[in-house]
Amino acid sequence: MLQGKKILLGVSGSIAAYKAATIVRLLVKEGADVKVIMTPAACDFITPLTLATLSKHEVPVTISDNQSWNNHVMLGRWADVMLIAPASANTIAKMANGFCDNLLLATYLSATCPVLFAPAMDEDMWHHTATRHNIEKLLSYGHKQLPVEKGELASGLFGEGRMAEPADIITYLHAHFEDKKPLTGKKALVTAGPTQEPLDPVRYISNHSSGKMGIAIAEALAAAGAEVTLVLGPTHLSSTVNTIRVVTAEDMLNNSKAHFYTSDVVVMAAAVADYRPKFVEDKKIKKGAGDELTLELEKTQDILRTLGTDRPAGQVLVGFSLETNNEQEYALKKLREKNLDLIVMNSLNDPGAGFNYDTNKVTLFDRNGVAKDLPLKSKQEVAKDIVTAITDILQSRNV
Incomplete structure (x- = not known):
């Protein structure tokens, strides 16, 4: 060589x-x-x-x-x-x-x-x-x-x-x-990690996502020859691929938009907040006289739905569905409603799967809803399986 x-x-x-x-x-x-x-x-x-x-x-x-x-x-x-x-x-x-x-x-x-x-x-x-x-x-x-x-x-x-x-x-x-990798010449966009939606200068709403799965996918795409941009929410982890750091769901949407329309492959693996505080206080919220605090929330813009409705021809769009119940039903609904080519479903009920683990257990559903169950394995190995599925979709289209 x-x-x-x-x-x-x-x-x-x-x-x-x-x-x-x-x-x-x-x-x-x-x-x-x-x-x-x-x-x-x-x-x-x-x-x-x-x-x-x-x-x-x-x-x-x-x-x-x-x-x-x-x-x-x-x-x-x-x-x-x-x-x-x-x-x-x-x-x-x-x-x-x-x-x-x-x-x-x-x-x-x-x-x-x-x-x-x-x-x-x-x-x-x-x-x-x-x-x-x-x-x-x-x-x-x-x-x-x-x-x-x-x-x-x-x-x-x-x-x-x-x-x-x-x-x-x-x-x-x-x-x-190497002469030729399967995704050489392709551009890929990956989102990963959580978002943080501020309540005040001190506090925020977030989730337990570490970004490990999305980072593994970004690096597996790069290893397959793709030119990868990773839009990464707040996490202590880093990646070897080109990374754009963001904080809020709005930040993630705006930075994803900047690369979405020129990307051949898009994998939305981030755990984006569905809601954010309707009002963000400019000073720290102090304890009141009562025992309760009521927060008024509003929906964030659905990044996957927003971008999926106006996707370029030939692009492969992949989403994630992390559920606690009715996993397959919710995953297939998201697959249809968000115009996806592939959805990666995993359940918090599976031992060793979900947030912060180094392992994951997923099921891949293609555009027709055909399932492929994968056993528990490292997130790096799961990422390779997802990249293989993406490569198969591109090759089936002769792209």
């Missing part, structure tokens, strides 16, 4: 830089032509001589060197793909904001090839809001992030932030260079 491919490996300052030697060795073993660029900080963890010996190419480090000052333009045009591994929090921040204070960053800004990056940092840094925003920026640029792993970190803590292992990185490169 990698025979003859030109891989430009950028190594930034992280303890995970020692893994760069294994990455280079595996790439060369597969027949790739590998060139390496290092930041000065990376040299504290592994020497340029080691990587030069393994890659059989000189490893430039400083942009001011007489022999390498213009290498960033040449290297950025030479590569079939630029892989930055490890990508430290500092380097990710600089990439996201266009900084150019070392040779690796100058080359990154000059690259005309696809860019993949493998983050490596401690867990608190990984979950910091600034890092999440920087990664979302890079994803919006069309770059691909390799998933981080959970394990022992350099700090001695155990958690997320470890760089993907070299063998897994090679697997991701294989996937990148």
